[in-house]
Amino acid sequence: MLYFAELTSPQVAGLLTAPRRPVLLLPVGAIEPHGPHAPLDTDPMISIGVCERVARRLAGHPSIRALILPPLPYGVTRYASAFPGAVHVSEDTLYAIVTDVCSSLTKQGFVDIIVVNNHFEPEHVATLRRATAAAGVGYLDLVRRANAARLTPEFQSGSCHAGQYETSLVLADRPDLVDQERMASLPPLHVDLPAAMSAGHKDFMAMGMDQAYCGSPASATAEEGEQTYAVLVEMVLELIGEV
Template sequence: MTRFADLTSPAVAEVRADDRIPVLLLPVGAIEPHGPHAPLSTDPIISAGMCDRAAARLADDPEVRVLILPPLPYGVTRYGAAFPGAVGVSEDTLHAIVVDVCLSLAQQGFPRVVIVNNHFEPEHVSTLLRAVATLDSPSVRYLNLLRRHTAARLTDEFRSGSCHAGRYETSLVLADHPDLVDTAAMRDLPPLIVDMPAAMRDGRTDFPTMGMDQAYCGSPAEATAAEGLSTFDTLTELLIDVIRDLAKQD
């Protein structure tokens, strides 16, 4: 069993007393529009998929015990607010819940936590990094997929910055939840190249002013489940590297 909340209280005590070092994963995302074809839950789906795969691969590991915390699906999301379905929380709310959850876990004897996030709105990411800084513990890590050396292992579209609900994200959803993708709508979408990081630097703070009038950019029509599975393999390897490094912490 890999889901923390599915354990009984005595089972949690057994995990705490086990020789294997427990590392807990906190999947994070946001509920926001992902084009006319992909679900609002795209970001949480990707985070959950990474966590599930990492826990499965390490299920029989003799040194580490991986448990997945209940996901945190709500994040700071304002760029898609012009479209139906964007449900956001404030920076202070996100910061408080991440800090409080990690402190509560540490008090229970579970200090090692990896925050697994796939929503990259700048204010959201900076809030998660601020939460880690507030905790000021080497046992709490944020897997930062935007770092250059990490992004270099991901797809061309991801590295281009034109990847909201495009080929990269849609492929990942197709890999795990194909029933949630409107493939007919997906195939009709033309490529839309938007350098989102550059647009953000220019002060554009919503999808319409970036030219994303359907809340997507990239090439969703090119998405495939096969690419999603391949990308999940890479994302899972990145996460496992963090888990193993964290397990070595005194």
């Protein structure tokens, strides 16, 4: 069993006295447009995919048991607001839900919690950094330089919204949700998102992303997605060791 919420209350109580240390993983993302080819829930889907692989990897571990908390699919997402489907929550809302959920669990004795996020809007990331620090829990922070350097060239380039990097991850888990004919027709589009954001641009349209993507989605493959998942899993396992 991988999911915390599928346990009964007595089973949850038993986790705290079991010989295997429980580690809870909280997948986080945002519901927002990912080009004309990838699903709105690309970000939380990737976070869930990472958490499921971590939990399976640790299934036979003698001293650690990883369980996945119900995902938090909503995040701070203003940049895609010009496109249908974006669901935005404020920084205050995100901070409150993350700190409240984590505090509720830590008060029960579940002190080993890791937030796994795959939505990188700066205000969203900053809020998660504050929330996880306040709650005293771990955070997979992929935009930190040391972590980003372990990911794909497209991710490191900063031109990676619904491009090769993210689309490959979706193809690895849910190829049925990718419009692969449309994907193959999309030309590469280089937009340095961090630079554009630093320059004060606050929406994808102003950045030249008139189809809500940048990067090279036509180059995406499920094989690359699985390779990237393997790296992301290793990062979470390292965090579990630190926690």
